[in-house]
Amino acid sequence: MKISFTLNGKQTGVDVSADRKVVEVLREELMLTGTKEGCGAGECGACTILVDGRARLSCLMTAAQIEGRSITTIEGLSQNGGGMHPVQEAFIENGAVQCGFCTPGMVLSAVDLLDKNSDPTREQIREGLSGNLCRCSGYVKIVDAVEAAALQIRREKAR
Amino acid sequence: MIKRMIEVGYPAPRFDAKAKVTGEEKFAIDYSREGMLWAGARRAGVAHAIIRKIDISKAAALPGVYAVLTRKDVPGTNRQGIVHKDQPVLAGSRVRHCGDAVALVLAEDRDVLEKALGLIAVELEPLAGVFDPEEAMRSEAPLVHESGNLLHKAVIRVGDARGAFEECDVVVEDSLEVSAQEPAFLETQNGLAWQEPDGRITMIVSTQAPFRDRFEIAHALGLDVEAIRIVSPCLGGGFGGKDGATVQCLLALAALRARGRPVKMRWGREESFTAGYKRHPVRMRYRVGAMRDGTLHAVSCRLIYDTGPYAHLGVEVMALGMEHACGPYRVPNTLVEGWCVYTNNPISGAMRGFGVCQASFGIETMMDQLASKLGLSPLDIRLKNGLRRGDTNGAGVTLVHSTGIVACLEGLGVHRLWKDRAKWKSEAGPQKKRGVGIAAVSNAMGYGRGLPDSAIARVELTKEGKIRIYSGVPDMGQGNSSGFIQIAGQTLGQDDSHLEIIQPDTDLAHPSGSSSAGRTTYTYGNALIPACEDMKEKLLHRASLLLMLDQPCGLVLLPGKVKHLPSGREVPFELLGRMFSQTDRIAVKHFVMPVAQDNPDSAKEFRLGFPHVLFSYAAHLVYVEVDELTGKIDVKDYLALTDGGRVINPACFDQQVHGAVAQGLGYGLMEKVLTERGKILNPNFTNYIIPTSMDVPDITSVCVETVESTGPFGMKGIGEVGTNAPLPAVAAAVEDAIGRRLRRSPLTAASVLGALSGRGAAR
Ligand code: FES
Ligand code: FES
Numbered sequence: 001m002k003i004s005f006t007l008n009g010k011q012t013g014v015d016v017s018a019d020r021k022v023v024e025v026l027r028e029e030l031m032l033t034g035t036k037e038g039c040g041a042g043e044c045g046a047c048t049i050l051v052d053g054r055a056r057l058s059c060l061m062t063a064a065q066i067e068g069r070s071i072t073t074i075e076g077l078s079q080n081g082g083g084m085h086p087v088q089e090a091f092i093e094n095g096a097v098q099c100g101f102c103t104p105g106m107v108l109s110a111v112d113l114l115d116k117n118s119d120p121t122r123e124q125i126r127e128g129l130s131g132n133l134c135r136c137s138g139y140v141k142i143v144d145a146v147e148a149a150a151l152q153i154r155r156e157k158a159r
Numbered sequence: 160m161i162k163r164m165i166e167v168g169y170p171a172p173r174f175d176a177k178a179k180v181t182g183e184e185k186f187a188i189d190y191s192r193e194g195m196l197w198a199g200a201r202r203a204g205v206a207h208a209i210i211r212k213i214d215i216s217k218a219a220a221l222p223g224v225y226a227v228l229t230r231k232d233v234p235g236t237n238r239q240g241i242v243h244k245d246q247p248v249l250a251g252s253r254v255r256h257c258g259d260a261v262a263l264v265l266a267e268d269r270d271v272l273e274k275a276l277g278l279i280a281v282e283l284e285p286l287a288g289v290f291d292p293e294e295a296m297r298s299e300a301p302l303v304h305e306s307g308n309l310l311h312k313a314v315i316r317v318g319d320a321r322g323a324f325e326e327c328d329v330v331v332e333d334s335l336e337v338s339a340q341e342p343a344f345l346e347t348q349n350g351l352a353w354q355e356p357d358g359r360i361t362m363i364v365s366t367q368a369p370f371r372d373r374f375e376i377a378h379a380l381g382l383d384v385e386a387i388r389i390v391s392p393c394l395g396g397g398f399g400g401k402d403g404a405t406v407q408c409l410l411a412l413a414a415l416r417a418r419g420r421p422v423k424m425r426w427g428r429e430e431s432f433t434a435g436y437k438r439h440p441v442r443m444r445y446r447v448g449a450m451r452d453g454t455l456h457a458v459s460c461r462l463i464y465d466t467g468p469y470a471h472l473g474v475e476v477m478a479l480g481m482e483h484a485c486g487p488y489r490v491p492n493t494l495v496e497g498w499c500v501y502t503n504n505p506i507s508g509a510m511r512g513f514g515v516c517q518a519s520f521g522i523e524t525m526m527d528q529l530a531s532k533l534g535l536s537p538l539d540i541r542l543k544n545g546l547r548r549g550d551t552n553g554a555g556v557t558l559v560h561s562t563g564i565v566a567c568l569e570g571l572g573v574h575r576l577w578k579d580r581a582k583w584k585s586e587a588g589p590q591k592k593r594g595v596g597i598a599a600v601s602n603a604m605g606y607g608r609g610l611p612d613s614a615i616a617r618v619e620l621t622k623e624g625k626i627r628i629y630s631g632v633p634d635m636g637q638g639n640s641s642g643f644i645q646i647a648g649q650t651l652g653q654d655d656s657h658l659e660i661i662q663p664d665t666d667l668a669h670p671s672g673s674s675s676a677g678r679t680t681y682t683y684g685n686a687l688i689p690a691c692e693d694m695k696e697k698l699l700h701r702a703s704l705l706l707m708l709d710q711p712c713g714l715v716l717l718p719g720k721v722k723h724l725p726s727g728r729e730v731p732f733e734l735l736g737r738m739f740s741q742t743d744r745i746a747v748k749h750f751v752m753p754v755a756q757d758n759p760d761s762a763k764e765f766r767l768g769f770p771h772v773l774f775s776y777a778a779h780l781v782y783v784e785v786d787e788l789t790g791k792i793d794v795k796d797y798l799a800l801t802d803g804g805r806v807i808n809p810a811c812f813d814q815q816v817h818g819a820v821a822q823g824l825g826y827g828l829m830e831k832v833l834t835e836r837g838k839i840l841n842p843n844f845t846n847y848i849i850p851t852s853m854d855v856p857d858i859t860s861v862c863v864e865t866v867e868s869t870g871p872f873g874m875k876g877i878g879e880v881g882t883n884a885p886l887p888a889v890a891a892a893v894e895d896a897i898g899r900r901l902r903r904s905p906l907t908a909a910s911v912l913g914a915l916s917g918r919g920a921a922r
Pocket of ligand 1: 044
């Protein structure tokens, strides 16, 4: 089946079976390996992508479900407007990256979170990221990073 | 972007952070090649059986199936294993646990692969299994291996513990039990391999031990070690579970069959649980005696390690656990007995903390019991007995290196969280009980005696004028690569734009051991410094020739160039890079970790991995709140003080501490591999729960900087020590809150309720 959708700002078409998992379409057909798969069952969040701006688990979506939608993967987040997204910058500066396997999903969940709440408390950040497992970090620096990114985004908006 | 000077001691962002936040970093799982086949293993699914017949005809006939292999297709010994070669690559006659591979399928795509695996008919004759290590030691128990179920028995004896108990004013005794823990790295075991036209095998694999993998594969499949090339990109986590062959032998076997076509193997999450290596479940019986003033006088204990059907590193794990069984304390009389036992349970092996996690729960529980019996505070009794440099530890080793446990405990004692504990506890809400607990732990570094802990660093000046490090030890996320860049940057005075690192490739780097044992940065870093110094001398000398200087004086290294300060003239690295011959552009140096020089008159049963002489230390404190109605334990605050010598990167240091604490809290509070007749009932993240962002509190990490004079820039490895303290600290805090001691991990809400109603494992 031919599926067309917007991928990282570009109109894209793929020919795959309708029930193929989106995570596989991205990683194996489009070679966008930034999206990770940690469980394939909706439990770890590593496969998080943005669908029309909202964080979604690409291991639970089928190709048919993205027809006509706008998808942002981690590769596309940095393309938007050239530089890195403030969440990405904050992850780097705050030491929120260790093995990095959870990172793409974590970053995209944080982007969605900050889009919905530009000034979250640490508790709200923890809640917002609770679907993304990280086995390396203990989450402390990830929460620090999201806090820092929120501040940065508010500053940019105020300017 | 601003160039950053790369110096030791500065909390610089990790060099790999940018590639990881943009999705550019390629893990083994992200590699694919044109014409790739998919390989998958058919698992036994039962814990103990004779294999009567494996009918592959239906699977082999399925369109899209390239090959189906069984035991008879394995060349070589068919035996893998790090020290003990007791694990078959493909089981042929006997199944010893549910995760044994009985057939290997190569298929054009994953759908066909799944179908074919289901079409293999495996005829098994079930055997009685043994799932309890103590039962396994009885004479009538079913045998996991013909050689018997006792893999190893050992005794550490210092002084005369039996006699010494007579002299003690107080003696406490208890039994404790800890369960298996899944490493649960997010990137499951996987790799991609192919045979080159010249017959060699190249494998890109998620591994902690690329150099050792070659030997495991070669031994199992009858290949020449030199005919195998292992490339190990950054790992999506390892924690010990990728130390030792996972996919390697199966994948090499597949590549041999695929006639040059690349083959990919990737274990799904459930397979990762079923076939992967876990932390050993251990049963412990402790007896500890002290004088009235709290001075420890004797410790005796019996530790039983359930290693599952194969040794993996079971004996070495037990050796390290036994070595730490008396904690970071001075104990003149010790008797530590250990049994490492085969069962038909899932395979136990290396995992962060490596046997020490379990023993720390034992000895720390006893320390608290002693303290309460003697009316001492848990801090005072630990301070009183804490090891100091020059002391002899419970394994009979004289501590001649940095020994910071007392400094950690002193730091804990003056910290606000310790001082404010009574006030915080008194503010508990209705139906809530609050408690505070502490734990003191250590963790040895390196392989220990019997196996040289060595690394060989290679540094190159590239043609483009960059300094390139060929790392010999994988980065599983702990940030050793960043540490190497900082060490090279410091030694050579460079900024980040002139430094690069190549992840391990056995064709390019030199054998440097595994990424494990708190030795990765220490050992490789210690080889890297002289390699960089050698490079520095070359750069200065060759530049002095170019500048026609009579003497190489007044020359310094600056980012990307050599400068002659008296004249102001400069030689850029690009020029030197073009000028250097291929042999000249490389500097190679090695290092071997020191080992204990004492000759303890016991534990001779351990041929390798005992004893150690370098240790990291930590003291942790935790605040918990227990809900009396639900039994739920909430961790409210956490303090970790760590002696890791001098710190190369404070940000990476905190990362390691935070991550270790989180894993330790998971171990202590929620993680339990549930099995029924050896079959895992919760092989997924739906039912095997690891901590989420809601479960881990903010963690205060304090670095207690000693100087380890043998370490690179004074550092010691701290990746593991932090996992050992959370369980005992939380158990102490829970006891402080509810007045009951829990003796079996994990400390679940159900066990709290059981204890509160006077039932269960608690008193
Ligand atoms: S891979 Fe999608 S949630 Fe784990
Ligand atoms: S950084 Fe390794 S899983 Fe999060």
